[in-house]
Amino acid sequence: MNAQSAFQHETKRLEDVLGQINKQLGKIGPRYTGDDFTEQMLDLQTEQRRERLEVSKKEPYFGRLDFQEDAEDAAKPLYIGKAGVAHENSNDLLVVDWRAPVASLFYAFSGGESPVAYESPDGTVEGLVHLKRNLMVRDSALERLVDSYTRGQEEEAVTDEFLLYRLGESKDNKLRDIVSTIQQEQDKIIRTEKNKAVFIQGVAGSGKTTVALHRLAFLLYQYADRIRAERMVIFAPNRMFLDYISGVLPELGVGDILQTTYSDWALETLQNTVRMDDSADALEYWFEHPRTRQEMEQSSGRQKGSIRFKEAIDAKLREMEAALLPTEPFEPLPRMKLVPGKIAEWLATDEVGEPIMRRRERIISRLKRWLESEWKARGLTDKKLKSQATSKLNAYGKKIPSYTAASLYAAIMDDEAVGDLLPAKVRTETKKRVKKGLAAAEDLAPLVYIQLRLFGRDQPAYDHVVIDEAQDYSPFQLESLRLCQRQPSMTVLGDLQQGIHGYAGIHSWLELSSLFALEDSGYFELDRSYRSTTEIIEFANQVLRGMGDGVKPAVPVFRSGEPVDVTHVAETERLTRIAQTVQAWQQGGSYKTIAVLGRTAQSCEAIGDQLQASGITASIVRNKQEAYGGGITVVPVYLAKGLEFDAVIIADSDADSYSPDDAKLLYVGCTRALHKLELFHSGEVTTLIQASS
Ligand SMILES: Nc1ncnc2c1ncn2[C@@H]1O[C@H](COP(=O)(O)OP(=O)(O)OP(=O)(O)O)[C@@H](O)[C@H]1O
Numbered sequence: 093m094n095a096q097s098a099f100q101h102e103t104k105r106l107e108d109v110l111g112q113i114n115k116q117l118g119k120i121g122p123r124y125t126g127d128d129f130t131e132q133m134l135d136l137q138t139e140q141r142r143e144r145l146e147v148s149k150k151e152p153y154f155g156r157l158d159f160q161e162d163a164e165d166a167a168k169p170l171y172i173g174k175a176g177v178a179h180e181n182s183n184d185l186l187v188v189d190w191r192a193p194v195a196s197l198f199y200a201f202s203g204g205e206s207p208v209a210y211e212s213p214d215g216t217v218e219g220l221v222h223l224k225r226n227l228m229v230r231d232s233a234l235e236r237l238v239d240s241y242t243r244g245q246e247e248e249a250v251t252d253e254f255l256l257y258r259l260g261e262s263k264d265n266k267l268r269d270i271v272s273t274i275q276q277e278q279d280k281i282i283r284t285e286k287n288k289a290v291f292i293q294g295v296a297g298s299g300k301t302t303v304a305l306h307r308l309a310f311l312l313y314q315y316a317d318r319i320r321a322e323r324m325v326i327f328a329p330n331r332m333f334l335d336y337i338s339g340v341l342p343e344l345g346v347g348d349i350l351q352t353t354y355s356d357w358a359l360e361t362l363q364n365t366v367r368m369d370d371s372a373d374a375l376e377y378w379f380e381h382p383r384t385r386q387e388m389e390q391s392s393g394r395q396k397g398s399i400r401f402k403e404a405i406d407a408k409l410r411e412m413e414a415a416l417l418p419t420e421p422f423e424p425l426p427r428m429k430l431v432p433g434k435i436a437e438w439l440a441t442d443e444v445g446e447p448i449m450r451r452r453e454r455i456i457s458r459l460k461r462w463l464e465s466e467w468k469a470r471g472l473t474d475k476k477l478k479s480q481a482t483s484k485l486n487a488y489g490k491k492i493p494s495y496t497a498a499s500l501y502a503a504i505m506d507d508e509a510v511g512d513l514l515p516a517k518v519r520t521e522t523k524k525r526v527k528k529g530l531a532a533a534e535d536l537a538p539l540v541y542i543q544l545r546l547f548g549r550d551q552p553a554y555d556h557v558v559i560d561e562a563q564d565y566s567p568f569q570l571e572s573l574r575l576c577q578r579q580p581s582m583t584v585l586g587d588l589q590q591g592i593h594g595y596a597g598i599h600s601w602l603e604l605s606s607l608f609a610l611e612d613s614g615y616f617e618l619d620r621s622y623r624s625t626t627e628i629i630e631f632a633n634q635v636l637r638g639m640g641d642g643v644k645p646a647v648p649v650f651r652s653g654e655p656v657d658v659t660h661v662a663e664t665e666r667l668t669r670i671a672q673t674v675q676a677w678q679q680g681g682s683y684k685t686i687a688v689l690g691r692t693a694q695s696c697e698a699i700g701d702q703l704q705a706s707g708i709t710a711s712i713v714r715n716k717q718e719a720y721g722g723g724i725t726v727v728p729v730y731l732a733k734g735l736e737f738d739a740v741i742i743a744d745s746d747a748d749s750y751s752p753d754d755a756k757l758l759y760v761g762c763t764r765a766l767h768k769l770e771l772f773h774s775g776e777v778t779t780l781i782q783a784s785s
Pocket residue numbers: 255258259268269270273274275278294295296297298299300301302303587590622623733734735736763
């Protein structure tokens with residue numbers, strides 16, 4: 093079939109499928125508004141089906157794979173789309189859901205005559221691929237068709253035209269789904285089985301965040317009977333980032349997944365018994381003033397996030413539990429006595445796995461029950477005696493100490509075992525802070541851990557946990573989340589080369605993965621970067637080399653663009669030149685999103701003022717910002733992590749702003765750009781760039 097007749101054939105098929113979809117939509121009646129529960133449930137299902145059909149109506153599918161399962165049968169065309177659509181009168185599928193096992197062939201197949209296989213619920217299915225076709229449907233019309241494989245035809249080295257087309261597009265203020273162009277190495281991660289803690293080390297722009305979100309959609313489809321969206325949670329570094337990624341899951345037809353930050357989650361888990369101490373703001377401390385790598389290494393955050401610190405807390409908890417019961421007997425009335433050994437026996441045998449303070453409550457209830465049964469056995473009715481015994485019970489109960497997470501944490505600061513880990517000054521400050529009901533970010537994991545050990549959590553266990561930018565997590569933070577699951581099912585993703593929060597995060601994935609048994613965890617690496625042009629990636633890779641040995645450069649998908657410019661300007665002209673550049677880019681009309689990245693929040697304020705004076709509408713991103721609106725943005729480089737912009741200006745690439753220790757920070761800045769990157773400096777340029785030019 094030549095290209096023209098293939099196009100006609102596909103156009104006809106598309107019309108048929110759209111006709112079917114419209115017919116099915118037309119048959120869905122009005123919504124049920126009555127009180128009957130069963131009817132309400134049915135209505136909900138119908139509504140979900142209607143929503144899926146509406147999505148399918150715009151772009152029913154994006155790919156076709158002709159697969160021959162049996163040598164006797166002809167190859168069967170499978171059309172793959174965001175949601176499956178069944179034929180109205182049969183079990184035939186008009187569109188196969190991208191998450192279905194057979195659809196994995198579409199993503200995994202990269203050519204060749206050999207048989208291929210996929211895993212179905214009934215076992216391995218083997219067969220031959222006859223055709224792999226990409227179809228671009230926009231607003232219900234077929235726009236483009238590209239065959240990347242036809243059996244029996246000489247293979248040309250086709251670069252993935254669709255992928256390049258997608259990557260060349262301008263971006264708005266939200267991350268998008270990539271179902272039509274998921275790459276083989278990404279698909280493998282997305283389809284990894286549920287009961288694993290999957291660690292993903294990926295270079296900047298390799299699609300980690302995107303892949304993790306697609307994995308959630310896959311898990312919900314594949315394990316629909318076992319997991320629920322309401323019991324899944326995504327952790328992201330800040331609320332602005334959550335806003336930025338908020339479009340992907342709805343695009344994939346997934347709702348109701350909790351999306352939060354570790355600190356918000358921790359405060360809630362602590363039932364808001366503590367508040368954040370604003371005077372201990374880590375971003376302000378570490379990024380607004382020059383700090384050395386050594387300072388980061390020795391920070392209290394790294395110590396408090398370590399497993400050694402957790403072990404010290406475990407020891408304290410054991411000690412507290414061992415000393416929980418009074419040593420004297422419980423004697424509510426003369427000749428009515430319960431020896432401590434008996435009470436200890438109850439504690440040792442009752443609900444052993446339960447949180448400690450819950451067991452304390454149980455012991456007190458059991459003492460009460462014991463007292464009441466003694467009264468009964470002795471036929472005691474005297475109210476005065478009873479009240480006397482009750483007072484004794486209350487007094488005895490008070491001797492069994494009750495702790496809150498904060499009170500125990502404060503007590504731990506006096507413990508000798510902690511003395512080795514934390515300097516006296518840190519311990520005193522921590523104790524003072526916690527006693528006032530305040531916590532710094534570094535206190536949250538220990539506090540949550542203690543809370544969970546003392547009281548547990550009044551919520552169902554999480555079915556799946558996603559942690560983005562996990563290189564900034566401490567082992568203790570991960571441990572606190574692990575406690576909220578019955579079995580490990582996590583997607584933990586990040587890039588050690590972007591680990592700018594060295595005062596809190598990890599140096600090696602082993603620090604986190606060693607919390608899991610080997611068979612419960614998996615490790616993947618993503619080396620290809622999809623975000624930026626080859627020029628930008630190569631420039632950023634040079635900056636990366638400033639980190640020293642052992643760095644892993646990103647591999648570009650071949651997409652050439654404009655050169656990276658490093659421009660020297662006089663300090664007096666720097667802000668004006670930045671404004672002029674933004675203006676020129678804006679007038680050029682090629683870029684929807686432009687960012688100016690300043691080294692500090694303070695420098696961003698000055699840039700923002702200059703842009704405003706030049707008549708440019710820009711938003712300045714500040715710490716704790718909730719939303720990202722796209723357009724022109726001025727943002728401190730350390731808050732830009734995870735985001736991306738069509739064009740980026742690094743406002744101050746001077747040696748004073750970026751010391752050799754700041755390679756990761758500058759790397760983060762450079763890798764935010766999709767199509768254009770320009771760096772300005774007015775003093776000596778940072779050595780990180782000198783080395784690269
Ligand atoms: N297979 C793909 N097809 C099309 N676009 C892709 C693909 N994979 C990634 N991208 C695009 O690459 C960009 C980077 O993706 P994403 O933000 O998920 O990467 P990341 O690894 O989390 O990056 P970073 O670590 O720098 O924050 C996004 O614009 C995303 O849409």
